[in-house]
Amino acid sequence: MPDLALSVLDLVPVRSDQTSADALAATLDLARAADRLGYRRYWIAEHHNMPAVAATNPPVLIGLIASATERIRVGSGGVMLPNHAPLVVAEQFALLEAAFPGRIDLGIGRAPGSDPVTSWALRHGAGGVSDEAVTRFPEYVDNVLAMMEPAGVGLALRGRQHVLRATPGATSVPEIWLLGSSDYSARMAAAKGMPYVFAHHFSGSGTAEALDLYRSTFQPSDLLDEPRTFLTVNVSVADTAEEAHRLALPQLLQMLSLRTGAPLAAQRLVEDAETIVDAGLPPGHDELVEAMRRRWVIGDPATARAQLADLAASYGVDEVMVNPVGSAFAGADPRSARARERTLQLLAD
Template sequence: MSNLTSKKLSDLSYSVLDLVPVLKGGSAGDSIKNTVDLARHAEDWGYKRYWMAEHHNNPGIASSATPVLIGHVAAHTTSIRVGSGGVMLPNHSSLVVAEQFGTLETMFPERIDLGLGRAPGTDQLTARALRRDYNGDGQDFPEQLAELRAYFQPGKQAEQMSVRAIPGQGLQIPIWLLGSSGFSAQLAGLLGLPFSFASHFSPENTLPALGLYRNSFQSSDVLEKPYSMVCVNVIAADSDEEAKKLATTLQQYHLNIIRNTRGPLEPPVNNIDSICNGYEKAYLEQKLVRSIIGGPSTIKAQLERFLEETQAEEIMINSQIYDHKARLHSFEIIADILNDR
């Protein structure tokens, strides 16, 4: 494992994961406008990537048509990389994904990332409505991935294929594998691909998956050595007290998941204990154990500890904050810390 403990936060690349949350009392249109606004600010603040995730049949998330949103955000920014965190490959034909991202890369050269996951990004009933193979469960993900990568091959290799992705063929689109457990971590390592781990909702698997990725890594034409990005919940404000209140929105988001009552993002509350029982509170503590919440000094200290523990090459920030101005301010505080300003 490479030793990054001497590296400063200001040496890291840092990026944004946007779930395009629909707010209580708002609309999907409002959320997309907020996404464009955040992306523009993130670009100004030095964030490297702006990723959006594929979710379906969820009234609180407006990013179901992920490639469409990627094109929209890329068109309203100039330099930040825009991509998927991720596209759930088993939901789609590999050819369609290759054509979509080939088109995006053609429109926005050297700015598009293709992050891939193997989970459905939804419930099983919706997954059945999405997929061409009703029996698909993601176990053939390696084969689908190989098919997708073949569509991007250049030259004679691609020309010999009976079906080609146009646009797509010959384009150098970075492919990332995303995961919340060990499956994609090991696959990314064996293929020599960059790996992004979802610590923001699977904190207990973070270190084992990163270790598996690094231990299984084999150099490739893509990477000579492992490159890991870890996504973490970060909610920053001017004080610890203010941040903790903002974070009750994130807590309610996870409460709605375990209660199976998914809906729009809720405004913060004064006391999370007043709306959850002991079992639910314990669940929240487990799920959000690696979440970083506080004022600037607290955020900096916890990010430094997170870097030391994960040895990540890049950090991706997820911030489920109800108020858009407060969300912007959170990302600005984080950028100031990471830029050592």
């Protein structure tokens, strides 16, 4: 894949044999591997109150990962803006950019990234991610963009004009992307002239339509002259296709629980996932698992590389962001994610 850039999406999964500290140690090792292997960027998701996901605070994780790596771009995939005051996001990423100039990405999303109770708690008990916060999302995005500019933004308050800056003495700003899984986000990114990423790894449908809408309605801006986008996909690669499919099974079951409303748990080990499947899934669930499996890239290195190249060609992108989903076998080192590292290594070789 000589003309295809590869990047990484990380939800910091927590397996049943791991603590949060173990999962973070594994993520840092994975980020170092991505840096060493030449991956373009490493993005951290934002999810809350989920037993298998430790990516609750992208800015904190971005600081840790950028400190542990040397050249790879590090960013959010993404910060769910309705959960946060725009000034706080602008301040966090302005400081990250000051500490690691030219290496920080700010991906912004509109979804809450959690259940309604946690969303309520994120807003200090003030009604959760309210309809107003979602409705004003375009305004909040504009505020973040303006506040991070070195000159800041003018704020009229009580009859006086004030200058508001995310940080004093800024000399650069992060690369800012709009993320989404609907036509809404594609249309908004096009109207604002922003780079855009559709969550293909999560949605799996509507990708072509969203990207076509983004490209066909794009308006050039100070940020961008022409449309810029890439593709995200769930990936499990191993020396053999059989092993790759075994390693992907725990995450397939996790996504099945999410889509069917079943209770969530820490990511299972491979043997535990196989025991559940061998015992038989509820009616209709086999078909759901198989439908997800077909949208993921799972296989040996040659097959996986060919599938990624085909996806990139189909959607007209020159970059693919892989979410390495492989779990682990019983007895694995809890402070490592060997299957996930192996996926990155085999794709890069």
